[in-house]
Amino acid sequence: SAVISQKPSRDICQRGTSLTIQCQVDSQVTMMFWYRQQPGQSLTLIATANQGSEATYESGFVIDKFPISRPNLTFSTLTVSNMSPEDSSIYLCSIKWQTGGMNEQFFGPGTRLTVL
Amino acid sequence: DAKTTQPNSMESNEEEPVHLPCNHSTISGTDYIHWYRQLPSQGPEYVIHGLTSNVNNRMASLAIAEDRKSSTLILHRATLRDAAVYYCILRGPIDQFYFGTGTSLTVIP
Numbered sequence: 348s349a350v351i352s353q354k355p356s357r358d359i360c361q362r363g364t365s366l367t368i369q370c371q372v373d374s375q376v377t378m379m380f381w382y383r384q385q386p387g388q389s390l391t392l393i394a395t396a397n398q399g400s401e402a403t404y405e406s407g408f409v410i411d412k413f414p415i416s417r418p419n420l421t422f423s424t425l426t427v428s429n430m431s432p433e434d435s436s437i438y439l440c441s442i443k444w445q446t447g448g449m450n451e452q453f454f455g456p457g458t459r460l461t462v463l
Numbered sequence: 464d465a466k467t468t469q470p471n472s473m474e475s476n477e478e479e480p481v482h483l484p485c486n487h488s489t490i491s492g493t494d495y496i497h498w499y500r501q502l503p504s505q506g507p508e509y510v511i512h513g514l515t516s517n518v519n520n521r522m523a524s525l526a527i528a529e530d531r532k533s534s535t536l537i538l539h540r541a542t543l544r545d546a547a548v549y550y551c552i553l554r555g556p557i558d559q560f561y562f563g564t565g566t567s568l569t570v571i572p
Contacts (some may be wrong), residue, residue: 391562391565405559449512451512456506
């Protein structure tokens with residue numbers, strides 16, 4: 348399996364500001380994913396990020412609010428722009444990883460964001 | 464809307480089997496069913512997956528209904544370390560995951 352780290356692990360931000368979350372993988376991977384987990388809720392897929400192409404966003408999420416970069420095969424960033432208290436969530440990145448002939452996902456530890 | 468639905472919570476006594484149900488009535492013919500679990504303050508981790516046939520691994524078993532509109536995760540002997548939120552997930556065409564609502568499992572000593 349791969350080791351996934353996220354920075355920052357948590358942050359408290361003011362309304363109207365932006366925060367960039369980093370996801371670093373210790374192996375090269377083609378596909379990465381970004382999820383949001385609101386307090387007490389399940390995970391919701393924000394977007395799929397392939398290296399060398401534009402991210403694909405799920406319904407309800409737009410690039411202006413959640414711009415994503417994927418500069419190489421081991422790194423991605425998610426920016427939460429113009430934040431409001433409703434953006435307070437845990438943000439997780441994951442990677443697509445093949446094990447035993449099947450594609451699974453491994454998840455990072457998450458970034459806990461609180462917006463005041 | 465979630466593509467899968469699960470009970471919000473379940474309880475089990477330690478050392479007893481646990482059956483965690485999941486409904487996925489809109490599943491397509493090519494959607495794989497995955498189960499992950501999430502321990503407090505951690506990212507989800509893989510438990511098991513299947514397509515049509517029942518599956519067993521060292522962690523659990525997965526029973527899939529013949530019409531594939533529901534499935535059940537079976538933990539054969541619950542331990543305290545199995546206390547977690549269990550998610551039933553459908554895998555999309557480009558391997559994206561659509562998480563269900565999740566079941567919080569409490570294991571009673």
